[in-house]
Amino acid sequence: MFAILTDHHNLTRAFARLSMLKAIRVKRNVDQVFTDLNMPSAALIEKMREEGLLGSLGAPMSKPDHQTSQSVLQNHLSQLFLDYSKLKQTLEQLSLSEKISCKETVDIAMLALNLPSDSLADMMAQEGVSVDHIAPQDPQQQKLDAIRERLNQAAQKTASQDAQSVRERLNALAQGDSPKPSTMDEDNSVVPLRRHQA
Secondary structure, three states: HHHHOOOHHHHHHHHHHHOHHHHHHHHHHHHHHHHHHHOOOOOHHHHHHHOOHHHHHOOOOOOOOOOOOHHHHHHHHHHHHOOOOHHHHHHOOOOHHHHHHHHHHHHHHHHOOOOOOHHHHHHHHHHOOOOHHHHHOHHHHHHHHHHHHHHHHHHHHHHHHHHHHHHHHHHHOOOOOOOHHHHHHHHHHHHHHHHHOO
């Protein structure tokens, strides 16, 4: 599958055949998938290449199977990139080196996508027309986005609670010279008992 995903010729032809609505979905899926895969930054990738680490991570690239009809292969690629879940599942199986090579190939191939011009995008933004109104997201991706948002909110809430707990502990340590309420309570409870015995 890696050889197919890095077949620049067929990727470019597959992307060029897409309508504008499908091209928008493909770009959105690609951007979201590589974001979700937590890809290394460009600076880290360059440093890994400089020190020879990146090359040792990947398997040698095999040649694409030319026995498969190119039109069939291009249609398969189109359907794959239009489906966020399948695209993510496919890329997750690759090694880090293969993911990076795939991303670099796809980034170049996406130049063939029939995306809205800058002037059209500006006019849409000025009049409040969102791309989502024209090319709705994949329902599965919408569910994942909703789950991701809830997880982020929960993480932020937990982080805020942890920070508050740390502040309270630091304040307690700063006031360590004052008697603890629990000790005073124990002392007060002992005195009446002794008086009663006397």
